[in-house]
Amino acid sequence: MKLTGVIGVIVAAILALDGVNGQAECDSLQSSYVQKHNACKATQVSPLNATLYCAQTACQESLQLYNNLLSASCVLNASDLPALGLAASPYLSPLFCVAECVDAFTQMQTAQTQCQQSTGTVKTTAECQGCQNYFRTLPTLLSNCKYNSTLQVMKEIVNKDQLQCDTSAKASTDTRTGSSSVSPFVICGVGGGIIVLALIVILQNRRKRFLDVFQTMTLRHKGKKVPAAGSKKAPYQAYEIPNDVRYDPEMAKFWHPQNKLSQITLRSKGGFGMVFSATLDTGGSQGKIRVALKQLLPSRTHDVEQIEQFMNEIRLAAQLDHPNIVPFVGMTWSTLQDLSMITAYMANGDxxxxxxxxxxxxxxxxxxxxxxxxxxxxxxxxxxxxxxxxxxxxxxxxxxxxxxxxxxxxxxxxxxxxxxxxxxxxxxxxxxxxxxxxxxxxxxxxxxxxxxxxxxxxxxxxxxxxxxxxxxxxxxxxxxxxxxxxxxxxxxxxxxxxxxxxxxxxxxxxxxxxxxxxxxxxxxxxxxxxxxxxxxxxxxxxxxxxxxxxxxISHSPPPASIHGSSDNAYAAL
The missing domain is CATH 1.10.510.10 (Transferase(Phosphotransferase) domain 1)
Incomplete structure (x- = not known):
């Protein structure tokens, strides 16, 4: 018992010494941090200007020391925390000045400004595109950059604007389908007028067909099934998709802008979806590659269960890697309706x-x-x-x-x-x-x-x-x-x-x-x-x-070959 008591005293002494040493380390780190933090504040550069803020040596060093404090589990006074000054994110992340995070934060600010450019109730296409760009920055900020906020809080910042985009998109859709006007311009000359009018009609028809697949406005619906064709149209409402692949931080690296796609051609259409061939500009060492795009039929995009199933397919495809499984390239979207999975193009079809x-x-x-x-x-x-x-x-x-x-x-x-x-x-x-x-x-x-x-x-x-x-x-x-x-x-x-x-x-x-x-x-x-x-x-x-x-057959002469067609259509979905 006496030996046990002695051991207990020794252990307690060691723990006490560790505590003293640990506190001494925290005190030292805190002193260095506060010094650099004050020097950073003295520059009077706001972190809201991330590029300029992170160019200040004192600010960079203070965030590095802040990271060391967090790693050592040291406690800082609230007044000494590096402030960002935003309601959604009052404090800076220690990774704020990492190049990737500076870019993401700057892009988020630009997108938010574009999204909230007007204070009216009607949003333009450009403003709605800004709202979408805002959402695209969130996975990087929240996951890679440890931005001090949550997805829900960040989404609520532009929630009102997003709902206005829904209303604008609905109005735009109704106008496209209900209007019979062709052009606001007066066409002079009988012969030339007929030709120009014909061209406008052709171009508008082509544009409408394209927009049916790759729409340019955000259309987000209530999580309820919409009646099938022929029935009364359900109210057009906004909804949230559980585990939305578009806002999944793990999937952010697979996103490709739609403007990087060209030569889009419909290959097949089935009961659930469509497959297109296209050319994707990867912007990297691969350059331009031929790809396939898989997309739900427009009629299926009103069914939240179908959307969730398609998103699950995209997630699963992103995880698979085998020479005999069609390679996953990524995904693209500007709206929920044109969400597309991008895969490698298979030249000889199905x-x-x-x-x-x-x-x-x-x-x-x-x-x-x-x-x-x-x-x-x-x-x-x-x-x-x-x-x-x-x-x-x-x-x-x-x-x-x-x-x-x-x-x-x-x-x-x-x-x-x-x-x-x-x-x-x-x-x-x-x-x-x-x-x-x-x-x-x-x-x-x-x-x-x-x-x-x-x-x-x-x-x-x-x-x-x-x-x-x-x-x-x-x-x-x-x-x-x-x-x-x-x-x-x-x-x-x-x-x-x-x-x-x-x-x-x-x-x-x-x-x-x-x-x-x-x-x-x-x-x-x-x-x-x-x-x-x-x-x-x-x-x-x-x-x-x-x-x-x-x-x-190693010593046999080669027989006639089969010549496949690169225009073979893909399997219907």
């Missing part, structure tokens, strides 16, 4: 169109086969897809694609396959089953357990891969070749789905399919998902077959 084009050829002229003799071949495509799926399943948290089919496989200029469209994908912890949700996959590719509404795992993707193998083999949609499955002729999709759900039918394969492909497909299409192989297992098998086939 696998679906390649297979259907090949099917239209006479059998003797088809060159797409399971042999790797061609750069474009079924075996390499299948192996590429499996590598991507194995990567997704191996992520932490793992990812279930849930919509694997030929339309969601894109081919680059070398016919390397890339998996795309993660709109219905979901992240899940390993070993945790999921329940089917709305818009999961397309019925012919969906696993039986998913069709039955039961819990499912990554093995649902393996079933879809088995169906994809049948597409590669027959060059057609699953269950469509009635010569292979005559009993299905004329069967409606609902009845077909019911038979798949019951395990009474699986896609058929041609007599020419290689035995090893048929074996893999049959295992993937097992009714009991526990009997299906893992993506990693099949990927290893596929790559083994690739190596064997390369060895087999």
């Amino acid at each position: 696998l679906f169109k390649l297979l259907r084009a090949e099917h239209k050829k006479p059998t003797a002229k088809r060159s797409l086969s399971w042999s790797v003799a061609n750069a474009c071949n079924k075996l390499s495509i299948a192996a590429n897809v499996l590598d991507a799926i194995a990567y997704l399943h191996g992520c932490n948290p793992s990812v279930i694609h849930r919509d694997l089919k030929s339309k969601n496989v894109l081919l680059d200029d070398n016919f390397r396959a890339h998996v795309t469209d993660f709109g219905v994908s979901r992240e899940s912890a390993m070993g945790v089953d999921a329940i089917m949700t709305a818009r999961v996959g397309t019925s012919a590719w969906i696993a039986p357990e998913v069709l039955r509404g039961e819990k499912y795992t990554h093995q649902a993707d393996m079933y879809s891969f088995g169906v994809l193998l049948s597409e590669l083999d027959t060059l057609q949609d699953p269950y469509k070749d009635v010569t292979l499955q005559p009993e299905l002729a004329g069967m409606k999709s609902g009845k077909l789905a019911a038979r798949v759900a019951q395990g009474k039918i699986t896609p058929a394969f041609s007599p020419d399919v290689p035995s090893y492909i048929l074996s893999i497909a049959q295992r993937c299409l097992a009714y009991d998902f526990n009997q299906r192989p893992s993506a990693m297992q099949v990927a290893m098998e596929m790559n083994s077959f690739l190596i064997q086939d390369h060895q087999r």
Whole structure:
């Protein structure tokens, strides 16, 4: 007990000494800081002029000492804190004079001034663009620069202006759709007048079509679903999107200004969205690159659930990095309605169109086969897809694609396959089953357990891969070749789905399919998902077959190649 008491006294003494030393260090730092802080104030330069303020040596040094004080957990008197003098942010961050932060703060001030230029109730397009630019600076200020405020407080500063932009945007939209006027100018000359008038009409129609996709004003709506076309229009109100990707500090680095995009061309349109091709000026070493833009249909941008799902897809795509997944480039937006995901452009379009084009050829002229003799071949495509799926399943948290089919496989200029469209994908912890949700996959590719509404795992993707193998083999949609499955002729999709759900039918394969492909497909299409192989297992098998086939043809002459078209449209969404 006596020894314990002695040890306790020693420990207490050590702690007391540490406390004394720590306080001495704080006192020393505080003295140095106050000296520099007073010298900074003596310059009479306000930090509201960030560039000039941070050019003062005393101000730079005082912020560095302030940072040291915070790191040492020292306490400063409120009167000694470096003041910014703004209601939303009364004190300076120690990172205020970092070059990136000076730029961000200056841009924020400029944008706020532009946003709040007028005091009236109607906002101009330029003012609303200023409001949007203001929001773009917030992720950098709050995250990278540790700006002493919160996102909510910063947003409230221009909230009134933002609402006025909503009203102005609505009025502008109504005017564009309801007005019949063409031009405020008087056109002189009969012949010249007709020509000029025709040109104005053409240009206005083109401008309207463009604005339908890339609008220039902020349109933000209440978080309620808007009635479908044909029903009465719902009130036009402002709303907040939970976890809005546009204001996510982690996503700020992926934003590209819309004025860096050119040669925008619509490639495809589906039930949920549109895909454009475009040229993006990266402003870096890459220069100008060709990209694809994915965007929700205008009718879908009134549905907050669709918007949230699209934002989740953008976030997920930004996290993925694999040679066989379509590379994520970034995002762009000026309004909620034109929010776009930017990905690498795939020159040879989607696998679906390649297979259907090949099917239209006479059998003797088809060159797409399971042999790797061609750069474009079924075996390499299948192996590429499996590598991507194995990567997704191996992520932490793992990812279930849930919509694997030929339309969601894109081919680059070398016919390397890339998996795309993660709109219905979901992240899940390993070993945790999921329940089917709305818009999961397309019925012919969906696993039986998913069709039955039961819990499912990554093995649902393996079933879809088995169906994809049948597409590669027959060059057609699953269950469509009635010569292979005559009993299905004329069967409606609902009845077909019911038979798949019951395990009474699986896609058929041609007599020419290689035995090893048929074996893999049959295992993937097992009714009991526990009997299906893992993506990693099949990927290893596929790559083994690739190596064997390369060895087999190493001394064979090259066959005729497949010539893909760079104008192939992308998969419909």
